[in-house]
Amino acid sequence: MKIYKVLLFFLILLYSKELISxxxxxxxxxxxxxxxxxxxxxxxxSFYTSEVCKSKVILEDKYEFIVSNDFVDMHKAEININDxxxxxxxxxxxxxxxxxxxxxxxxxKSDFDLPFEPQIKxxxxxxxxxxxxxxxxxxxxxxxxxxxxxxYFSLTKEIPFISFRSRSLNYPxxxxxxxxxxxxxxxxxxxxxxxxxxxxxxxxxxxLSPGISLYTDFNINQGVSPELSAGLFTIExxxxxxxxYRYNFTLHTNGTNFQEINIGLYSGFxxxxxx
Numbered sequence: 001m002k003i004y005k006v007l008l009f010f011l012i013l014l015y016s017k018e019l020i021s022x023x024x025x026x027x028x029x030x031x032x033x034x035x036x037x038x039x040x041x042x043x044x045x046s047f048y049t050s051e052v053c054k055s056k057v058i059l060e061d062k063y064e065f066i067v068s069n070d071f072v073d074m075h076k077a078e079i080n081i082n083d084x085x086x087x088x089x090x091x092x093x094x095x096x097x098x099x100x101x102x103x104x105x106x107x108x109k110s111d112f113d114l115p116f117e118p119q120i121k122x123x124x125x126x127x128x129x130x131x132x133x134x135x136x137x138x139x140x141x142x143x144x145x146x147x148x149x150x151x152y153f154s155l156t157k158e159i160p161f162i163s164f165r166s167r168s169l170n171y172p173x174x175x176x177x178x179x180x181x182x183x184x185x186x187x188x189x190x191x192x193x194x195x196x197x198x199x200x201x202x203x204x205x206x207x208l209s210p211g212i213s214l215y216t217d218f219n220i221n222q223g224v225s226p227e228l229s230a231g232l233f234t235i236e237x238x239x240x241x242x243x244x245y246r247y248n249f250t251l252h253t254n255g256t257n258f259q260e261i262n263i264g265l266y267s268g269f270x271x272x273x274x275x
Contacts, residue, residue, distance in 0.1 A: 026051050026097045028107040033093070035081065037115045043079040043091075053097040059084070060092055071100055089114045089165070117273065141264035145183050147256055154183040156262055163271040166199075171207055171231075171240075172268055174198040179213070181260075188217040193225065206231030206240050215248060221255040223248055231266060239265040 027050035036042045045057060045067065055067040055075045063084055067077040091114060095107040140155040158179040166173035179193040195213025202208050209229040216222045227246035234240050244262040 026053055026099065026105045028095050028097065030110060033110060033112050035091075035112055035114055040080060040082050041115070043081050043112065044077075045079070046074075046076040047095065049073050049075065049097060051099065053099055055095060055097050058094050058096060060086065061094075067095070086114065089117065140182075141262060143181065143183075143260055143262040145181075145186075145258055145260045147258040150185075152183045152185055154181050154189075154260070156181040156264070158264065160197075160266070160268055160271045163268045163273050165273055171199045171201065172271075172273065175268065175271060177213075186217075188219045188221060191215050191217050191221075195225070195227075197227075197229065206234060206242075209242075220252050221250055222252055223250040223255060223257075225249070229266075235265065238269060239267045242266050 029048045029050075031046040031048065033045050033047075034043075036044065043059070047055075049055070050073075052071040052073050054069060054071060056064060057067055057077065057079070058064050059081075065077065065079050068075045090111050092109050092111045094109055097105045097107070099105075138157075140157040143154040143156045145152040145154050156179060158177050160175040160177045163172035163175040174197055176194075176196055179195065181191040181193070183189045183191065193213040193215040195211055197209045197211035199207050199209045207230070209231065211227045211229065213225045213227070214223075215225055225246050225248045227244055229242045229244040231240040231242045242264055244260075244264070246260045246262070248258050248260065250257055
């Protein structure tokens, strides 16, 4: 019987320690976390804590603001974010609390959305990015086209003109694009396309993007083109290097089916975003 009592005592002791450890941290209960819809843009934050504490908020792991300088359990702040440069329309934040005894705790990540497209605002970086982006925007990409008889070198330029937002911090859910290709040594070398591409975030690489487009050579070859692209890596955190395979099915009796392999750089920088 004494052994059972000892075991029971230890179980109660362990359970009590677990309860104490669970109450050591400070719980944060969000009330409001949003950005005002009109200028000047302000991040309005309010929350309740399980204990009195000081608090601050960190946006995107780099912008830090004091919320409460005194030990309180009700915390409120209005933070002007007009002059802050964000990378995405969805902004992540964490709340950091400090007990009277000095212990520091971090909340889980939360987020709020901006009512505007974020802009990069550092002068020289903006100039460099725009210059580099303009070159990339105008630069055609090499392609390899082939049918059952011959192979061809071509140059292609794709422009995403409408993108659709997603919860992803990196890519839209999909986009509409217009594309022009010049296939050397073909009888009708100019091809114009209009298509839709869907984007899926994938581990190990950037994304996979199935798509479909309609094409014409302004003569006898019109058709439909299913395709698959793989985004492999990013450049300057703005452009994604991709490879693409496409099969072109002609819908004209005198047209020709052919295949293409493309490489290029994707960016939604110049695209119009829709919800």
